[in-house]
Amino acid sequence: MVDAVIVGAGPNGLAAALVLAGAGLSVRVFEAAPTIGGGARTQELTLPGFRHDVCSAVHPMALASPFFRAFDLARHGVDLRRPEIAYAHPLDGGRADLAWTDLDRTADGLGADGQAWRALFAPLVARWPEVVAAIMSDFRTVPPRPTAAARLALSMLEQGTALRGRRFSGDVAPALLAGVNAHAIAPVGGLAPSGIGLVLGTLAHAVGWPIPVGGSQRIIDAMATELHRRGATILTGTPIASLDELPPSRAVLLDVAPGGLLRLAGERLPARYRRALARFRHGGGACKVDFALAGPVPWAAPDCARAGTLHMVGSRAEADLAEREVAAGRHAERPYVLAVQPTLVDPGRAPAGRHVLWAYAHVPNGSTRDVSIQIQAQIERFAPGFHDLVLGTHVITAAEQERHNRNYVGGDISGGATTAWGLASRPVLRWDPYATPLPGVYLCSASTPPGQAVHGMCGVHAAGRALRQRFGVRRNPLEFVAG
Template sequence: MSHTDVDAVVVGSGPNGLAAALVLASAGLSVHVLEAAPTIGGGTRTQELTVPGYRHDVCSAVHPMAIASPFFRAFDLAGHGVRLRQPTVAYAHPLDGGRAGLAWRDLDRTAEGLGPDGPSWRRIFQPLVDGWEDLVDTVMSDFRTVPRRPANTVRLALRILAQASPVHRLRFRHDVAPALLAGVAAHAIAPLRGVASNGVGLVLATLAHAVGWPIPVGGSQQITNAMADELRRRGGTITTSHPVDSLDELPRARAVLLDVSPAGLLRLAGDRLPGWYRRALSTYRYGSAACKVDFALSGPVPWAAEGCDLAGTLHLVGSRAEAAHAEAAVASGRHAERPYVLAVQPGVVDDSRAPAGRQVLWAYAHVPNGSSRDVSGQIKDQVERFAPGFRDLILAEHVITADRQHQHNRNYVGGDIAGGATSAWHLVARPLPRWDPYAVPLEGVFLCSASTPPGQAVHGMCGVHAAKRAIRKRFGITGDPLRLVAATAG
């Protein structure tokens, strides 16, 4: 490829980078993607991390946004051959004494399982489930446009404020429902009393009832491969094992989109950036981190509580108070004695991940940013707490501490897998407060990573929003980029 025959270059092949590339290619532009790693996908990859025959998701494993995100609704993963299977229970939250809260796809069934707290659960979620598409469109926006149906946004905002206030203590009478909701809110890797963490929790819990929390057959890599195959079909090209250390190394292009962290942008652009922008990026706030362990097991996890064996995802921390204590400790820079552990057992719907009769278990614990501590022992303790006999099943394990996460993905600064600290202001204003957070103050350069709105998760919308601005500003192409994606799909 010469230095003059490409319209756009995308650095990074995570879901946002590939989504941006697909928008550009759908607009009829020539696109080239450069990826530092030997395989594409960023946080959406699947590899044999323990022993041959056991396939583990490197980072993301469960994908409600693969159905719900506006980008994936336009792209249609199923139409591209990706099989998303729904666990019978979307997520479970075991408690001591062999009890557990179970979030079924069916909202009514979930409410029935919560006994006296079921009506309150239904009152919270029924309006959100009924308007889930508008809700998702709002939270997946660039936060700079008026919601299509503001009433649904108001409903969510009121519930977030209530959940983040002392009112949450009055809503439920027993301990299962509060724990069930706290476990989802902790996905934000932030203190549970925060507005942002409660927003994350309510949206994810809504999606469990509205679209489910599916697991891709064959692993998260299948999502990446489908996007890459379609990009190539549309004329785009991808080069792997090609780290970029400076913008000067890139082919000349009219648009450059960077699926990188603010630290990565500083590394690539350096002194070419205006001083004010460089200083702002240098103070960008990264969030708490994850220490991840992948297990190869000789059989299914022996959960004590009925129904946990049906769940794709499990939140292992105990009561809501324990979850709040653990997340507060990590946010203050301390390791929790009993950390919050997020676990996924893909084998409940996908028997291709391990040899017959065997299983894989994906798990991570929240730790302070930059932590070098191996907390795999505490992770195993938390699993064993709710599944006695678990340790006897372990055939092999693979640990990656927070300070080594960047070896798998350069964007995970200090082990922050969310692209930045999770707070209401930081989600809206990332990487810094500007009307156009995607435009870098260099001609033709745009940021499209999870360090731009709407932030973390596998949804592709950071890439869509950045690409929309790129095709308008650099090529004069207007209109809805998702219509371009949908019109050229298939």
């Protein structure tokens, strides 16, 4: 018998395991895939010597998340490098909007809307730890310093409603903000996408959008090494079909989607809870293409070569149209394309003189369509001659995403639809979103608050519940992270 069992070795499952092992409990982790990491793995997907991140590639939360700040990735040998331009938004005509890590430099480049951009983000940047504490909470407790949360909420009400057109007079700043809002894979003018855009924009100016040297896998490997040091066991290539297959334990934490809980628990769950899980709504999907390149991307706007992340969709109106098409279950003719240039700060990802490019387009959930042609067309639109540099590609459609990661249902890499109500009520509407009706069984995936991104806090919150309810330990779970 062990004290706690974790199913799923993604960032949240490993974070939960670190908390529990740090509290002195015996922990065993089961992972169905041959390698751990879930959405944070790095592999040679195209050609030998070219290392690509399978899903997540850029990690502002690796510097901002309460979990990772307590864990201290640098202390565990993870080198996070920050491009001086966090994200760029290419426009037609060889222009580009640039989000520098320096807020004032960003504002200075936005012309007449620069002061409006500064006024929107400066109060959030000044209190970024409090903003992060609010959005990384369990959405059930009042933040310790609610002023920053209130400021974020007011900005969301402005940018997530018809009021969003009042702040900016031109088209440059709105396009830059729409590009970061679209990370939500939802219509860019909604409350939840606006909240995500504001937080990501704040972190761009506060801590940057870093890229791990060696790939996202380095974050996972650091967590696994520490887990082994604490005596935990990780078993890979071990799919679990039923809770009955798990060894006896006092707590079971599941880093799985709601449908995964249904498969694992079946009729053991009350009928009402099963129906609620079955109604869980997944969001749009992502079709991803990894490129092995003979040289750097030939951006028409030269400063794009200094950006770690790029949002390629054009104007705010184009971003709005593309995301609404996906939300309606249709493929956009010109989809929103998000790209990352890892070799900008980590040249070791490719052979000398070569480069890798990470890119995906938003598509309807469950899409089987290979949209790599559309992705290349959007890149070529802003980087003429890109096609001539491509040495190899690797494509994974939205429907295929689930084969690589069972939590990416239909290609939904966000753990559920990104709506204000969906984020607050996921996975089902109840006071404790982590505890299930089965004693000692908890959900800890991105389908619980606070939701998507590599931050580990879903695992931390679930582990905190398990410690209190199953082991009588009432300390802040983050106290167990540093070891």
